[in-house]
Amino acid sequence: MAPESKNAGVSVVVNLDSDSDSDNDDGVGGRGAFRSMASLMDKHQVPSTTADATVAPRENLECRSFWKAGENFVIPTGVTNPAAPAIAELIDNAVDEIQNGATFVKIDKINIVKDNSPALVFQDDGGGMDPDGLRKCMSLGYSSKKSNTTIGQYGNGFKTSTMRLGADDIVFTRSTRGGKSTQSVGLLSYTFLRKTGQDDVVVPMIDIDTSKERPQPIIYGSAEDWAASLEIILKWSPFSTEGELWQQLEDIGTHGTKVIIYNLWLNDEGIYELSFHDDNEDIRLRDESVHDSKRVHHNLLELRSHISYHLRYSLRAYASMLYLKRFNNFKIILRGIPVEQFNIADELRLPETIKYNPHTTKEKAPTEIKVGFIKEAPKLAVCGFNVYHKNRLIRPFWKVTMGGERRGSGVVGVLEANFIEPAHDKQDFERSSLFQRLEARLKKIVSNYWNTHCHVFGYCTYGMPADKSKRIAIPDQPPTVNTFNPLPLPSDEIRVSQGGPIIREISLSNATSSRIAAVDTENNLVGKSAHEISEENIQLFMRCEEYVKKETELEQTVSNLAKELEETKSKCARLALLVDAKRREMQQV
Structure with missing residues (x-):
């Protein structure tokens, strides 16, 4: 249900400095972290009237490649290259909510109505986040403290993961803390920041108290601020009306969190990094090597069929091995079908x-x-x-x-x-x-x-x-379970055949019988003198030393190449800045 703007002055808008790395003592209601959203909108000439169904279509970025998004987009150090680990970080957050009653996390693809582009959806039925929790979740300077009982936190992992997958994300959450039920919406949009020329990382948020019969907006500043936040969310999110926004909260239920990541990144060829069409039951990373050659060796085909290769490109395969212990009352549901855990x-x-x-x-x-x-x-x-x-x-x-x-x-x-x-x-x-x-x-x-x-x-x-x-x-x-169960043998429990090498007993049928593995005895040690054995031992030792030396040299080579790669990336980044500056100068002329 939409909140009535008549009620007491209302604004929940968060302006968060990206270089802030300390925990605020102000809490959600503190004034230190909040700035007038209405004033920010006036500064950048963004209309402050209440948004409705006639809102302008959502604007997109000129560059949709993650690594070429522009100099104003500060790529966090925690962001990884492959997209699958970023998705795993978001799954971790849902798994951590098992202690708060979560029974599932859904990962799916939807189409944005405004432009028919794909978006990723993550939804769980955990405890959700209160307004303070959502603020910490979406603040670029905040990182949750480590816990011995959780895999991840709604901290840096959440932010860097959503940034890695798409330019923008919107978070819906419902929770009950201390007898008070709340629902919140927050928008972390690089597109919004870039298009409006914001100097700070501005994260519009709205919070609503649903404890009473009629939902009441939670106010930290003024009614104009709250309305301005809502307008920004409606203009820059996939949803054009308040009704669509509240429907997303209703879909969550009484508690839980839904994250929608849109404006997904493209690769260098201008196509989406994630593939949704290769398999309707999966989300895949594009494997360029599959298209490199028309004729593939049979052995390579067999290797590609193994999960060790498959998990690099298939989210379903990766998620199946992501957790060692099987869940008792929790499911990872990928595109409507539960993921079967595999060890x-x-x-x-x-x-x-x-x-x-x-x-x-x-x-x-x-x-x-x-x-x-x-x-x-x-x-x-x-x-x-x-x-x-x-x-x-x-x-x-x-x-x-x-x-x-x-x-x-x-x-x-x-x-x-x-x-x-x-x-x-x-x-x-x-x-x-x-x-x-x-x-x-x-x-x-x-x-x-x-x-x-x-x-x-x-x-x-x-x-x-x-x-x-x-x-x-x-x-x-x-x-x-009964196949290939070897008898437990201590390291010194061996059998020596007459005049032959050391061999070991192996049970091949549930410990009901055992047999001795056949070993070629033509090249055994019988008839060799101690001097010959010593010479062979020295030669083997020298070979081992050569391998160790070669390994050290290769590791040094890898280290040097990594440094060269970092230097090249730095040069590319500087050149990109120069090219962009020149382009702007030419446009001004």
Whole structure:
């Protein structure tokens, strides 16, 4: 229901300086953070009459590419390049609302009536935000404090994510705090700021108290300010009338939040970064490599069918692996269809669980690392660890072995590393000493596991040629709980055949029987002198040293290239500024 403007003087308009990084003590009702919206509108000659259905069509930006949006658009440091992680940040906010009763988050695409352009919609039925919470959510200088119980916050992650996906977003929210029910609408529009030439980051907001029988606008300044905020929202949002605006709030229900991101960014070719037409049940990032060549090798097609490749371009695949533990009473609904959660550890062949103690004061219990071969091994050479933090996927298929090395091919692991801190974009970890120790440990785990199990798939350990005829037949169908359950063996529990190399027992049928993996014994150590063995050991050691040196050199090369890339980006940005300045001078002439 629309509020009556007759009621006491009304204005909830927030003007937020983008360089403010401290928490205000004024609260929502404080005067320090508020400025007269009516005066701002007069300054930039924006009509202050109440908007109606005849409002002018929403204006668009000249440049719709995120990375070329203009010098007035300050790209936050937390903004990531791919759009999928930005969507994941918004899903995190909804998952954090589970503690407030949230049971779903809906992600969908709608068409804006004003210009028939696509927009992204995120809606959850959590506790919603009160006016103060929405102000903190949309303030560019505010970042919620860290919490041990949540993945993300309605803080910097929300703002940088919406900015990464589109130029503008509008937020609708309903909540009840302390017996007081409120509903609020806020607009964070780069298009509005750019077109009206605002010097500050102005975020128009309106708040309404719905605790009483008739909704009452919440006033912080004057009735003119409240009306001015409403007019700006109607002019620059996808909705032209108050009725359309209130209908969005009604769709939420009694509590929850809806975020609509519009004026979505385009790529360098002038098409939307997100694809909504390739799959009606998915939202995809455009995979340019698919169109690069007409004829694709069969092995590459198989690789592209695996989730390790699919999650880079499919939001449904990415969301299915985004959280380690399965939700009991919460669903991620993508384009009307729930996302089925997936953990690759459930499909591993010859799985093993290794305990890892990071030796930190916070983590008393050891971390479990599950490792095994993917079900497609040895056809696909997919490998790496899916590393989670507080149930959230940070690094998918993190390859810890050297590139081009066969060792570890097909070996995948899963672990939850709460003892290391993720980066601001939740796409990597901070390079701490704990992280480096974990990386070294994972390399050792892959090496030990490979040496123990690789012969099952016809691979060879160092110094032993592979014999494909000795492979143990592996069924093509996905393994069940009772398939490939190896007997837990301590590291020193081995069997030595007479005059042959060390081999290990592997149970292949629910521990009901065990057999010895066949190993080629032609090149065993029998008949070799201690001197020959020592010489071989020295040669292997020297090879290892060469690989380590090569790895260090490659890492240095990558670091140098990264620096060059940053310098090139800086040069491009400066050139863009110069070109824009020249263009303006020419226009003035």
